[in-house]
Amino acid sequence: MAMSLGFVVGILGVVILSHAAYSTVQYRGLLKIMEEEFSGPPLTVVAELLLGLVFCMWAALTVPGTFLSIHPYSEENRIVSLPDNLDFMIFNHRARVFPVELDLKFKH
Amino acid sequence: MVSKTEETQLNRLENQVDNGGGGAWEYLCLVRKLKVRRSEKVLKYGLSILNDLKKRSSLGTEEWTLYEQVAIAAMDCQSLNVAKDCVRLLRKAFPESKRVGRLEAMLLEAKGSWAEAEKAYSSFLEENPLDQVIHKRRVAMAKAQGDTSGAIEWLNKYLEIFMADHDAWRELAEIYVSLQMYKQAAFCYEELILSQPTVPLHHLAYADVLYTLGGLENLQTAKKYYASVIDLTGGKNTRALFGINLCTSAIGQLAKGRNKEDKESLELQSLAATALEKDYKQRAPDKLSLLTTALKSLKVSS
Numbered sequence: 001m002a003m004s005l006g007f008v009v010g011i012l013g014v015v016i017l018s019h020a021a022y023s024t025v026q027y028r029g030l031l032k033i034m035e036e037e038f039s040g041p042p043l044t045v046v047a048e049l050l051l052g053l054v055f056c057m058w059a060a061l062t063v064p065g066t067f068l069s070i071h072p073y074s075e076e077n078r079i080v081s082l083p084d085n086l087d088f089m090i091f092n093h094r095a096r097v098f099p100v101e102l103d104l105k106f107k108h
Numbered sequence: 109m110v111s112k113t114e115e116t117q118l119n120r121l122e123n124q125v126d127n128g129g130g131g132a133w134e135y136l137c138l139v140r141k142l143k144v145r146r147s148e149k150v151l152k153y154g155l156s157i158l159n160d161l162k163k164r165s166s167l168g169t170e171e172w173t174l175y176e177q178v179a180i181a182a183m184d185c186q187s188l189n190v191a192k193d194c195v196r197l198l199r200k201a202f203p204e205s206k207r208v209g210r211l212e213a214m215l216l217e218a219k220g221s222w223a224e225a226e227k228a229y230s231s232f233l234e235e236n237p238l239d240q241v242i243h244k245r246r247v248a249m250a251k252a253q254g255d256t257s258g259a260i261e262w263l264n265k266y267l268e269i270f271m272a273d274h275d276a277w278r279e280l281a282e283i284y285v286s287l288q289m290y291k292q293a294a295f296c297y298e299e300l301i302l303s304q305p306t307v308p309l310h311h312l313a314y315a316d317v318l319y320t321l322g323g324l325e326n327l328q329t330a331k332k333y334y335a336s337v338i339d340l341t342g343g344k345n346t347r348a349l350f351g352i353n354l355c356t357s358a359i360g361q362l363a364k365g366r367n368k369e370d371k372e373s374l375e376l377q378s379l380a381a382t383a384l385e386k387d388y389k390q391r392a393p394d395k396l397s398l399l400t401t402a403l404k405s406l407k408v409s410s
Contacts, residue, residue: 072306073342075112078164083110083143087244088279091183091218092251100148100185 016052020045023065109307110142118142125153130155133167140177147184152287154178155190161391172201179211183218191215206232210241217249225249240270261282274303281313290321308340308348315351324362331355345385352380356405377407 023045030102031038041049110118115393122134132153139146143350155175157163164171179194195215198208213228226249243266250258255335263280270276281296304310315333334355337348356377381403388396 035153035210055291062275071342072308072340073344078112078341078344079109079307079309080112080115082278083308084145085275085279086143086145086180087275088248088251089180089184090248091186091214092220094253095184095186100187 004063006059009055009062013052013059014053016048020048021024023048040096050064110144114138114142118144125149133163136177137394140173145184149179149189150177151185151190151366152330155179172198175249176211180214183214186218188215188218191218197384201243206236210245212360214245217245217252219314222245222249222253238269238385240273243270247276251283252360256283256287271305274300274302277303285317290317292322293317306340308337308345311340312345312348315348319331319351319355321360322358325357326363327355327359331359331373331376346384346387349384353384353403353406 024041027042027045028038071077083086118135121131122137124130125132125135126149135152136150136157139150155178157167158159158171158174158178160210161322174197175194175332179191179198182191184190195208195211198205198211200214200399202208209228209232213225213232216228217224221409225248227245227286229249229402234237241303243262247259247262247266250256250262260280260283263276263283267273267276267280277296277299281293281300284293284296294314294317297317299312301314302306311333313332315337317331318330331352334351337345338352341348343349354372359373384399385396388399
């Protein structure tokens with residue numbers, strides 16, 4: 001659900017940004033007709049740009065997934081035991097004297 | 109490497125499977141992924157999956173991985189009949205495979221026919237002299253026969269070729285520790301710390317070895333490594349906290365004559381002691397009195 005919400009917001013951001021671009025082009029066309037110098041985009045376009053930036057940024061941070069911890073002591077990264085060295089596993093141990101009391105057999 | 113989350117997940121799954129809650133296949137996968145040695149359980153639950161035709165066929169090609177896993181677990185539990193059956197079925201499925209050949213040789217090992225296993229391994233090595241697993245099996249075989257010096261010799265030869273194999277370095281370190289050859293073990297742990305600097309357990313083992321060696325300089329280094337373990341684990345390693353206390357009091361005893369008051373180290377000790385007390389209060393309140401007497405005795409001697 002959160003994923004799709006972020007996605008929609010991202011699309012909205014992109015739409016707003018492209019609308020800002022379109023309005024700027026329109027505005028420049030208008031200026032050309034009125035024969036005025038272009039000094040900067042109108043305030044609404046700037047506001048649109050900022051809004052689009054915020055939306056796109058938020059979507060980019062939420063949609064791809066949650067952040068993973070980089071702290072060495074966080075629960076995901078803290079190493080509590082090393083793997084048993086299975087390559088050096090030896091079979092000459094107490095199981096030889098105390099075999100497992102399980103009646104295990106292949107049925108096929 | 110088994111992180112804290114993976115450990116809790118493993119314990120939870122193990123509990124669930126033990127109580128008949130299902131999820132045996134996920135448990136076996138996790139055991140394989142984390143490389144932990146739970147042979148008895150792997151044998152029990154793996155075999156129950158393999159004997160269930162429906163479950164087994166739903167695994168697809170993963171079935172053969174499970175056969176291999178169960179075969180090794182069966183060897184570890186000395187259920188040689190099961191192991192033999194597994195290896196036989198694998199051989200039937202993969203008549204040319206070297207991996208199955210390795211399993212057959214391991215089966216010989218489990219039976220205790222060392223000479224035959226040795227012969228099988230040397231013939232494998234003749235074909236492919238750089239097969240790491242076979243080299244490691246030879247080391248393990250020497251160890252299983254009680255020939256520790258032979259195992260050390262093999263391992264050293266192996267490490268000359270495969271210097272980056274940290275599992276082998278760890279094995280060598282553990283063998284040296286078991287023989288009380290701490291200087292050599294310290295060297296191995298230094299290698300391990302170099303190759304995996306973020307694993308706190310190597311730092312811890314190195315500090316343990318240095319503490320055991322003794323001497324002022326070693327103790328001071330050991331304390332630094334215990335401190336780095338605390339840094340890496342966020343103070344959640346009880347052994348490192350105890351290590352700091354022990355090192356400080358041992359250093360205090362040795363440096364008594366010089367009487368160089370090191371305020372910083374005393375502060376470190378009291379911080380470690382507080383952390384320990386807090387931890388005990390939270391997890392084992394009834395053992396708190398034992399801890400306080402132990403800490404007091406350490407402080408008196410320093």
